[in-house]
Amino acid sequence: MRRLRLLLAYDGTDFAGWQIQPELRTVQGVLTAALTRLNGDRPVSVRGAGRTDAGVHALGQVADCGFAGELPDAGVAHALSRMLPDDLRALAVATVADGFHAGRHAQAKVYVYRVDRSAHGDPFLRRFAAWHPGPLDQEAMERALACIPGRRDWSGFTAASCTVEDKVRTVFTARYAEEEALGRFTFVGEGFLTHMVRNLVGTLLDVGRGRFTPERITEVLESGDRSLAGPTAPAAGLFLERVVYENAPGGSA
């Protein structure tokens, strides 16, 4: 029995999110089925670094699982390449220290939210960005973004469905940049709660549109009042870009 670490990319459009659920097509479910077959039909428990929601994409999700099969790492990678559907790909497979835990040892996650800024809506971005053609006051957005980094209670930006008791998390950086017609929010933090990035983006876009002043971020944070925040931005724009590990038993990913 050894422990495998997997680096995954997926187009989340046709998945009901990461977490395995009966009768739904989920990333964890499809991956577990493939790994169980490779493991000689012995059950496999797959753990992910983060539970992406339905429709959310990943460029670099990390998962781990125990594996009793004799196939070497390259053989597992090759077999997964053939077994997994074309919207879920294993980019790398490696044997890591037994104690590695994709979720617990993640030191930071990088999420990117993409905004289609084209006047007419890019038909090739409709699954991979939210469309906002109108003017955005980037200076106001910069001031709002500056209120985000730090160790804070994110209750006001968290979905009501989030059952985690302790809503204190550290966000390291929050940025926005536009290149040609594509806007990109980047958030780096130790962890993010349910809908937190999408609620931040919805609020930041409302600041950019002039619906809120930049101080709204602090007002939501201090009051913890979700109703003061902007709408939850659509899942299609969100990507788990990377999970950062340092000094973890599994090494860097």
Next chain:
Amino acid sequence: MRRLRLLLAYDGTDFAGWQIQPELRTVQGVLTAALTRLNGDRPVSVRGAGRTDAGVHALGQVADCGFAGELPDAGVAHALSRMLPDDLRALAVATVADGFHAGRHAQAKVYVYRVDRSAHGDPFLRRFAAWHPGPLDQEAMERALACIPGRRDWSGFTAASCTVEDKVRTVFTARYAEEEALGRFTFVGEGFLTHMVRNLVGTLLDVGRGRFTPERITEVLESGDRSLAGPTAPAAGLFLERVVYENAPGGSA
């Protein structure tokens, strides 16, 4: 009554091609329905520069139609933006000279075929590229590409379903380039027959793989024998990038 020229972009994945057909979702069909409504339910005849196949995309398809409505060009553009689905977008609308004909006045078309060269298959390119992870002999492909430009009879590269009698067309340029993990074939010609670009790409990739020598292109051209060519490359990789007009009554597009 005036004549409108439309610049269109579409994700061809969910369209049964350009040409209007009963009970199928086609680009011409969806566009005709929207323009007919804007034209006060008077019938509208929409002509395209090229008939893209099912699954083929467009970054710059051009169409024209007669229009009796009083809405100015900007109003038509704005209304289409709201009425058209998010996989079909009108990028520009302009009134042109009455004699303009999107098909007959096109002097050249630029088609791009995209190849995903990543080892594991990029899940975000599966609708917009064909996946070829193996080695490609680019030098052999260059020699094969060099046999393409010119005024030739393309019978050997044309689908059996193509009913055009005269299969002589001029191709101006045929190129291939790779940037990071994305390969791009670019073909510029006065016009292309049914499946011609996809059959050329299928044959060129077989040259790159070493299945054919570069001379195969000339053999197919001289014999006109379709069975000597490679397979038809999948529709998903093909984009009508641009239609070139010069000295046409409608001006440049």
